[in-house]
Amino acid sequence: MRATDRLRERMYPIKAGRYLIGLSGGADSVALLMTLLPDIRDGRIAAEAVHVNHGLRGTESDDDEKFCRELCEREGVPLTVYRADLQGKTDEDSARKARYGFFREKYKAFKADGLILAHHADDQAETFLMRLTRGAGPEGLECMREDETVEDIRILRPMLRIRREEIRAALTEDGTGWREDSTNTDTAYLRNKVRQELIPALEAISESAVDKICRTAGMIAADNDVLDAAAEKLLRENAKGSILNAAAITAEPEAVRRRVLRKWWNAEGPVLEEHALSAAQTEALTALLDVTKGKINLPGGAYAVRTGKHLILRRSEKEEAPEPAAFSGKETVFGDYRITVGPSEGNPGDGKRTQEVPDGFFEGCEIRTRRPGDRIRPFGSTGSRKLQDYLTDRRIGEPFRDQIPLICRGNEVLLVCGVGAGNIPRWNGEDHPVRITWHGETPWTE
Amino acid sequence: MRATDRLRERMYPIKAGRYLIGLSGGADSVALLMTLLPDIRDGRIAAEAVHVNHGLRGTESDDDEKFCRELCEREGVPLTVYRADLQGKTDEDSARKARYGFFREKYKAFKADGLILAHHADDQAETFLMRLTRGAGPEGLECMREDETVEDIRILRPMLRIRREEIRAALTEDGTGWREDSTNTDTAYLRNKVRQELIPALEAISESAVDKICRTAGMIAADNDVLDAAAEKLLRENAKGSILNAAAITAEPEAVRRRVLRKWWNAEGPVLEEHALSAAQTEALTALLDVTKGKINLPGGAYAVRTGKHLILRRSEKEEAPEPAAFSGKETVFGDYRITVGPSEGNPGDGKRTQEVPDGFFEGCEIRTRRPGDRIRPFGSTGSRKLQDYLTDRRIGEPFRDQIPLICRGNEVLLVCGVGAGNIPRWNGEDHPVRITWHGETPWTE
Known part of the structure; x- marks a missing residue:
């Protein structure tokens, strides 16, 4: 029995199906591929390896690719290689984003049931500690899961309970080679510091510290499941x-x-x-x-x-205010709002969400948010007022004021969405009236 | 303005009231006392200091006590000193238990609104890391709270967001002395290791690591509030x-x-x-x-x-089985069960929870749980069976079997609580019958 087969018995089980395997050529992903080989060979899983050459380390990157090609050919596993063009960006985050982009593309094409990644217990503990010192809070401290779906891609991490050293020992025992990564990006620098200094300090206090941290991350994930669901429900019900x-x-x-x-x-x-x-x-x-x-x-x-x-x-x-829109005789879209023009219903409307006016009355008007100098002649009163004062009188909260759609002719405001009308001809029902209706949320009126 | 007054402005505010202040003589509790002095002097809070001399470090312990007496006398704060007899136990846990015993006693006598303790941000971060490496899970990782009630004692920790170094710097600036603790118990040894090796390693990764860990503990506490409440409700409803x-x-x-x-x-x-x-x-x-x-x-x-x-x-x-009890003519208590004897109700009973028998029939019987060799002659059948087989026939779960109260005469079982009756005279309603009723939960019948 190969050492990687023994490893496999302690791994999170992978159900029969179609999978992509992330393969960097490093010890972790090589071991992952080796543990999956029996399942691939007996057809229980259909798998393809995916290697992304970020080209970040010149010939080293190309040698990694070559190593992966040779390994997959030797073991009879199909391999897709992507070459990322990071356009000069050398950070780990850009590389990861590019990698997930390729995974996503291949995932669809392969009709995959999951993407299997080689993260292990040490990765998890390192991530936990980096996030802890960054103050990520419980939402961040759940770190990675053995089985999670992120933006429609199901990610499986069967080695999340296995230690880094066990993985290397297994490969060494089996005589399987791997590529060492000499990366030294900022992120990798921080991670290396955690790995080389912090983890040993923790293990000096408790030998099983890494295992304990991984269990903790799992328990925090379970807590998040409950609390996130409650929060999501509330958000759906209460946010517009x-x-x-x-x-x-x-x-x-x-x-x-x-x-x-x-x-x-x-x-x-x-x-x-x-x-x-x-x-x-x-x-x-x-x-x-x-x-x-x-x-x-x-x-x-x-x-x-x-x-x-x-x-x-x-x-x-x-960023916030939509571009002013010319009033159209049928329907005008303005940001999240629509203004429609329909036939008269035989009454003037409430002046707030509906107003009947003579056909063509708003021609040449625009729909926009407020500007300095805006004035209004409130319907039913004489004289003109600053829009600012008009809104204050009507107790419209300051933060909403930049958001309210207005129908204006130059600096004169004729309709304030949800609030009231300005200088509109008295409705007599005879001038071929049309009915103007605002559509959209008007939280400033609540 | 004293440095401790500046410290006070950043501390968790203490409302007017009556408080005990835990005073060891170390820098933290001395600083705590100093920050509270203005409130004590202007009468906003009525406070007494409490010092517990554990006698763990011989003359050093006595010098700590002397230091506290002198400090309190100088500052005009009443002090109560307790001397703990740990009966040879030298561990931090026994010392803490003894200390809380005294706090509790004094708390009642003083009619205190709270016990103010000197734990600070470094204590909190150290506790967090020790618990993390022990795998305490989210319930343990909330660590200490600024304000919590434990067994009817409200504990306040106003310095929980202040760093150890700030506390010492403030005392030094004010020219206030304190006692250094030379304790080196196992617990203190572990804590010292965390303090001297782990915290610096974390701060090398993120300067504000201690602050971030404290915030994390607070967020985890908030998560626990919700999840613990849900669990407690379920437990109340579903555990007997x-x-x-x-x-x-x-x-x-x-x-x-x-x-x-x-x-x-x-x-x-x-x-x-x-x-x-x-x-x-x-x-x-x-x-x-x-x-x-x-x-x-x-x-x-x-x-x-x-x-x-x-x-x-x-x-x-x-540990589990209650002592056998002699059957009494009125009421017999057996563990969580009661067996009562009442007047006949004109029917034989269901044989499970109630059974009518001639008055005096159970005299000399005892109530106990099963023993090897127990037999039963099931009501209505001929011949005797092993109790074991009888219970198997009736699908009584093995884990319950040691728990079921039985009325027995020697090795013969006459009544099996909740299950059935053994050799009972046929009920004819003429022999001055009495009604035997079992009281208590019989989950084995569900």
Whole structure:
């Protein structure tokens, strides 16, 4: 019996199916491939290896590729090699992103049931410690799972309970070679420090420290399963894009509130995606739930505003406001809003969400958000007022004001979505009236 | 402004009230006392210091006590000194238990609102790392809280976010002295190793590692609040002492199951209390939920049995079985069971929980659990059988069999609680019948 076969007996079991195997040529992925060979040969699993040549280490990278080609040919495992063009980026993160891009492509083409990766117990413990010192919180401390689905790709890590040394010892015993990685990127530098200094210090305190950390990560993952599900449900029920019904979240326990807010942050668009929320920022955001008015700055130029019932996430103004749109006789789309024109229903409308006006009245108007100098002649009153004062009178929260769609002619505001009408001809039902209707959420009116 | 006053501004705020202050004479508790002095002097808090002399380090211990007496006299803070007799035990755990015993006594006498302790951020991070390497799981990783109530004593730790070095620097700046502790117990040895080797290795990776670990502990505490509450509710609803309604727990998510089982274990009596459940044992116990039959050994000679709907926690047989009790004409108590004798209700009873017999029929009988050699002549059948076979026929689960109360005359079983009757005179309603009723849970019949 080969040493890798003995290893296999302690690994997370892989069900029959079609799999991709990530193969770098390093000891871990070579051992992974060897442990899967019996299943591949007896047809229980259909597998292809995938190697990504990032070209980060010149001829070394090419030698890795050559090693993988020879190994797969010798063992009769199909291999796909991708060559990544990182466009000068040399960090581990860019490399990983590129790698997952290729995995994703191949995954679809192969109709795979899973992607099997060679992460082991030491990787897991190292990740845990790096995240712990970075203050990642329980959501980050679950680290990697033996079986998880990330963006439709099922990732299996059958060696997550096996130690690095066991893997190398098994390969050595079997006489199987591997490629050593000489990478020394910043990330690898930090990881090497954890591996070479921190883990030994932990093992001096408890021999089984790595195993214990891995178990802890697993227990934290189980905790997250419950709390994340609760948070996701609340988020579905209480968030409309960047507007959160804060009142519904406030009463929740701290652990759930924190998760709702982090998920909400993570969901809010590609601009924000790049900026992870630190523990301190999460704490500050959570604290906004307990006040009725307040504002905090967040990464990437974003900020959150608490106002009345809502918590609102805003990016910088320019990113936020949609381009002004010319009023169209049928339907105008403006950001998340639609303005439709339909036949009269025989009444003037409430002036807030619906208003009937003579056909053609809004021709030449545009739909936009407020600008300095905007004025309004409120319907039914005489004289003109600053829009600012008009909104203040109607108790429209400051953070919403930049968001409200307006129908304007030049600087004159004719309709304020959800709030009221300006200088509109008195409705008499005879001028071929049409019915203007706003569609979209108007949280500022609640 | 004294340096300790500046420290105080960053500490967890203490509300007006009556407090005890734990004072060892070390830098941390001396600084704690100094930060509280302004509040004590202006009467916002009424405080007494408590020093426990464990006598573990001979004259050094006495010098600590003397130092505390002088400090409190100088600062005008009342001090109570206790002298612990640890009866030769020198471990930190026994010392802590003794100390909390005194705190508890004084807490009641002083009608305290809280006990203020000097734990700081480094203590917290050290505890976290020791527990992490021991595999304590999320329940243990919450470590200490700034404000928590343990067995009716509210413990406040206002310095939990302050670093050890800041505390010492503040005392040095103020010219306040303290006592260095030369203790080198096993626990202190481990803690010193964490302090001197592990923390610096972590700080080499991230300067703010201690702060980050403390934040993590706080977030884990918040997670535990939610999950523990869910588990406690389930336990209240589904556990009757050592018998757990496994079916109701099985469907719960892993994080909740694990907590239910750990709480159940911790609740089960003083004998078990000494034996904490390891992560591996918890995992094995949790796995018993997913089978319908099984048994695992647990610490302290206990074991858990899964049978049908139940999970049953058993200690060694001798501890478990109550002493045999003589049958009494009115009421007999046997462990968790009561057997009462009442007037006839005009029918023979179901033979399981009630049985009518001629008055005096059970005189000289005893109530006990089964013994080797027990036999029964099942009611309505001829001939005698082994009790063992009788119970097998009736599908009574093996783990319950040692638990079932029996009414016996010598080796002959006359009534099997919840199951049936043996050789009882046919009921004719004329012999001054009395009604025998069993009271108590009979999970073996479900």
